Amino acid sequence: MDNNNLPRVAYFCMEYGLHPDFKAYAGGLGILAGDHLKGAKDLNLPLVGIGLKWKQGYTDQLIDENGKAYDTYHNYEYDFMQDTGVKVTVKIRDIDVVCKVWKLEEFGNNPLYLLDTDIPENGDNWITGQLYGWFGEERIAQEIVLGIGGVKALRALDIPIDVYHFNEGHAALAATELIKEKMQSGFSFEESWNKTCEEVVFTTHTPIVEGNESHEVSKLEYMGAFNGLTRQQMIRFGGEPFNMTVAGLRLSRKANAVAQLHSLTANKMWKTIAGRSEIIGITNGIHKPTWVDARITNAYENNGDLWANHIIVKKELIGFIKERTGAELDADKLLIGFSRRAAPYKRSDLIFTKEEIISPLLKSGKVQIVFSGKAHPLDDIGKEIVAKLVRMMKKYPNSVVFLENYDMNIGRMLTRGSDIWLNNPRRPLEASGTSGMKAAMNGVLNCSILDGWWPEACNDGVNGWQFGDGLGLDDLPEVELDKHDTQALYDTLINRVMATYYENREKWVEMMKESIKTTSYEFSVERMLDEYYNKMYIK
Numbered sequence: 001m002d003n004n005n006l007p008r009v010a011y012f013c014m015e016y017g018l019h020p021d022f023k024a025y026a027g028g029l030g031i032l033a034g035d036h037l038k039g040a041k042d043l044n045l046p047l048v049g050i051g052l053k054w055k056q057g058y059t060d061q062l063i064d065e066n067g068k069a070y071d072t073y074h075n076y077e078y079d080f081m082q083d084t085g086v087k088v089t090v091k092i093r094d095i096d097v098v099c100k101v102w103k104l105e106e107f108g109n110n111p112l113y114l115l116d117t118d119i120p121e122n123g124d125n126w127i128t129g130q131l132y133g134w135f136g137e138e139r140i141a142q143e144i145v146l147g148i149g150g151v152k153a154l155r156a157l158d159i160p161i162d163v164y165h166f167n168e169g170h171a172a173l174a175a176t177e178l179i180k181e182k183m184q185s186g187f188s189f190e191e192s193w194n195k196t197c198e199e200v201v202f203t204t205h206t207p208i209v210e211g212n213e214s215h216e217v218s219k220l221e222y223m224g225a226f227n228g229l230t231r232q233q234m235i236r237f238g239g240e241p242f243n244m245t246v247a248g249l250r251l252s253r254k255a256n257a258v259a260q261l262h263s264l265t266a267n268k269m270w271k272t273i274a275g276r277s278e279i280i281g282i283t284n285g286i287h288k289p290t291w292v293d294a295r296i297t298n299a300y301e302n303n304g305d306l307w308a309n310h311i312i313v314k315k316e317l318i319g320f321i322k323e324r325t326g327a328e329l330d331a332d333k334l335l336i337g338f339s340r341r342a343a344p345y346k347r348s349d350l351i352f353t354k355e356e357i358i359s360p361l362l363k364s365g366k367v368q369i370v371f372s373g374k375a376h377p378l379d380d381i382g383k384e385i386v387a388k389l390v391r392m393m394k395k396y397p398n399s400v401v402f403l404e405n406y407d408m409n410i411g412r413m414l415t416r417g418s419d420i421w422l423n424n425p426r427r428p429l430e431a432s433g434t435s436g437m438k439a440a441m442n443g444v445l446n447c448s449i450l451d452g453w454w455p456e457a458c459n460d461g462v463n464g465w466q467f468g469d470g471l472g473l474d475d476l477p478e479v480e481l482d483k484h485d486t487q488a489l490y491d492t493l494i495n496r497v498m499a500t501y502y503e504n505r506e507k508w509v510e511m512m513k514e515s516i517k518t519t520s521y522e523f524s525v526e527r528m529l530d531e532y533y534n535k536m537y538i539k
């Protein structure tokens, strides 16, 4: 790419996962955003990030002595942020809220500008308190600060922008500010809407209907989210109730889903929305220097001993697990890694469905599993899933481990040091699944349902395994699907994964090489950014 003539992009996101010590992310969305900014830096691309400076970030989720997950929050202070000297004001509930703008470039990322309401000028300083915390009104206030405040911050910082990238619907209110600016310089509402669409691109993330946030229109009005526009105009964007994803689709010139299968799902999901932008697929990618162990890359590239290096990294993970939990795993036995948000469709406990099958394998230690993952703080069903995993840890103390408080650090350790990376969502509800990419590039073999990114990468039995044959919710009712996938998981695990691991090490190492070879560029942030520029940002 010729970087001098590239459009200048402002990337808006509610969360950023840039470093384990910077508590500004909850999960995959934030990790993707952090990697986007790091990739942009590596490639010297004209792109800045806009986000919020969270006081507490997301929950620290720990396990109590009864095996129950509970949430704790701490106030964090950071010394790695620069004060830009810029403040902007947004109106929330008819009160002026001042947002201080910080700049962060500490983690090998392009500039990230973070808005902060926790300053003495504000009576209401709770807005940037907890990432995804509390309820509807707070969320709307956060979205006003991110979207409307974000555009105002770019103006006050004097950063010229050609393309506004709304990463997820959280940022959709930014469009009200872009429209308002144009109306103030004399354009009609319709003209301003059209012109705004021309400069906005939008990424949709979740195939779970409830994950696509919506708000009562009257609540938006009360909070001040109309930003001078009328009720009828707002409803034309987001419908009634006002859906943030629908608004994103109607306020952009182009939209994308985060894997090819996800683009099919998203197009189906939003089929009936009139006046929406086209949804293409741009599969996520990861920032290799963040996620891939240099020893593994070296061994692979220089024909070194890949297995020996894998064992070194695996032993580091085993040491980390011992430190955290006291459990002692065996480096000579198969280690399955699994970490996902604890939500029912991810089926974290699927492997325990038939204990008569899995129990002997766990007791003999031939199968060891390390789990991690948080439940959403308000999700009791998710917390019950965590409790079940913890019960299994107590029952099989030498072969099942649950690591509390999943974060980037745990994510890094698990996707390097496991032998296989298991993923068994109900297809097609996993949008992308970047943890599998991290694993693949570390030579950790994916063993996964054909969902998210995996159908694009999987060469079954060559660079990893698929199970479940690509069946999904459209083919079978949930109960039948779960039954089918459980059987498929056991078949694959026992007859293919374990057989190869314990009886054909040479083939295993061949598969590791194949995994690294077939994913390292295809699922890198470089490839992803190339596509964002060529298919979304450049007109």
Ligand SMILES: *Cc1c(COP(=O)(O)O)cnc(C)c1O
Pocket: 026, 027, 028, 029, 031, 339, 340, 341, 406, 407, 408, 409, 411, 412, 432, 433, 434, 435, 436, 438
């Ligand atoms: C990579 C990563 C994710 C995203 O992975 P998924 O495959 O989408 O679950 C989430 N959280 C952390 C801490 C990660 O490192």
